[in-house]
Amino acid sequence: MASVRDWDSELEDDEAGAVIRAAGRQLKLWREAAGLTQAEFGAAIGYGEELVSSVERGRRIPRPEYLEGADEVLGAGGKIAALKQDVAEVRYPKKVRDLKKLEADAVELCAYNNSVIHGLLQTEEYVRASMATRRPPFTEEELEQQVAARLARQDILTEVPLRVFSFVQCESTLRRPVGGRMVMRRQLEHLLDAGRFRNVDLQVLPLDREDNAGLAGSFRLLRLRDGSTAGHNEVQLVSRVITDPKEVQVLDIRYGIIRAQALTPRESLAFIEKVLGET
Template sequence: MNTTDGADESSWELDPEDESGAVIATVGRQLKMWREAAGFDRTKFGERMGYGANLIYKIERGSRIPRPEFLDKADEVLGAGGKIAAMKADVERARYPKKVRDLARLESEAVEIGSYDNVVVSGLLQTEEYARALFGLRRPGFSEDEVERLVTARLARQEVLRRHPAPLLTVVQEEAVLRRPIGGKMVLRGQLEHLLEVGRLRTVEIQVMPIAVEEHSGLAASFKVMRLRDGTAVGHNDVQLASRLITEPKEVQILDMRYGMIRAQALTPRESLTFIEKVLGET
């Protein structure tokens, strides 16, 4: 399954180069030392914070990532004078798996993003409910904390669409993806409605590849092509348990050519929105 925008992202959790786990563990130890120095046990501290003692335990042992508002409140309750709140920036960077941060960085530097998705809806266009359903399908399963982390990271990547100026995003989606009821009928309906809304933005063009199309240049796998501000282009390819950044000019050129052919074979953006409306009416 597509490891960047799909449900199987286990390699993100096991990346030995990802320093985020050490950062979260360090923050947890610091919080524990501040709590103990203030004379609070976990139950009393939780009461003052408005959280359960079990959550305090998970944060202190580094298995749960504290939210910014938690750190602000802890700073106030423990009288840390801004020292705990100052850790918010480090925690925010560590909140997302390394490969998500790397992809998000490239997307933030892009002036144009082209995405062909043949398994699930493009990650930049997924609703929270759809993304949560996807990560819930992963086997072996993610823990609730891991699902929360990955959903948060998925939605954070979408900030690039609200940037000014925003990059041009073109997406080709397979018809089968639009009909697959991941998360159930209501989740799918919400996702289709979101595609219709986003697809009307001036910086977004969504095209549908109908099942009935005979000529199809994208049967190999999902992929992205991104043109960056400095004029270079990179590709991003997804396979089971891994995602690969492509920088070799000849390989990027092949992906770029292939993407152009896929777009030519798909419905036009206007035809595609009409098609999505039709699928929504049938869902």
């Protein structure tokens, strides 16, 4: 049986809490309608009574296998299992959910990075290695949650209809050995694969360029379906969506200059291959 320690216990915002409490109420109603006690129900699906109680009170997030087992035991015909998608979304930190929603509404995503490889282009090993350097460190459970959240966003690269992506990576991000030599080799190989997608333009801004309009740091632009554009900036302890037209315009101008200063996509793939050969 799973123990309470195996489950997420931090509901960090009102939206997540509301979803989990609603799911808990539905599970309790179905269980009571079936005439089962919490102990009987828990035994039937392979979980302890304490954990069942915590889920029904909205204090624990029910995992997909919990919902699937409940659906089968309670004869819900898919009605409980249907909660999996909503529950899965709130397992991720709020800032990740907010960004994912913004990305989902975008038709074009543009990003400049000068510290690490952009999150949508990272391998699982690279994600894990970069997050493991955090201080104070994540617990093992928090680290797994963060890694899963980062990887879940990457589906957007190949979702239909295809969006347009433009990435500019500072050369420093290609040479910084996050996770060690072999992790970086696989990361560079992954970049080469992603850079060949028809909907992805990947550019490198070499360190020997005298002019660099991105010295103020990494940022991204999202061109939305309604014709508007939003910016996003993430720095120490702050993740900020930018909607003020004047601020967005500044970022738009900077990104255009950065792209002009960078190598072309074709030149950039050759550059990445060169760095890979040196790694």
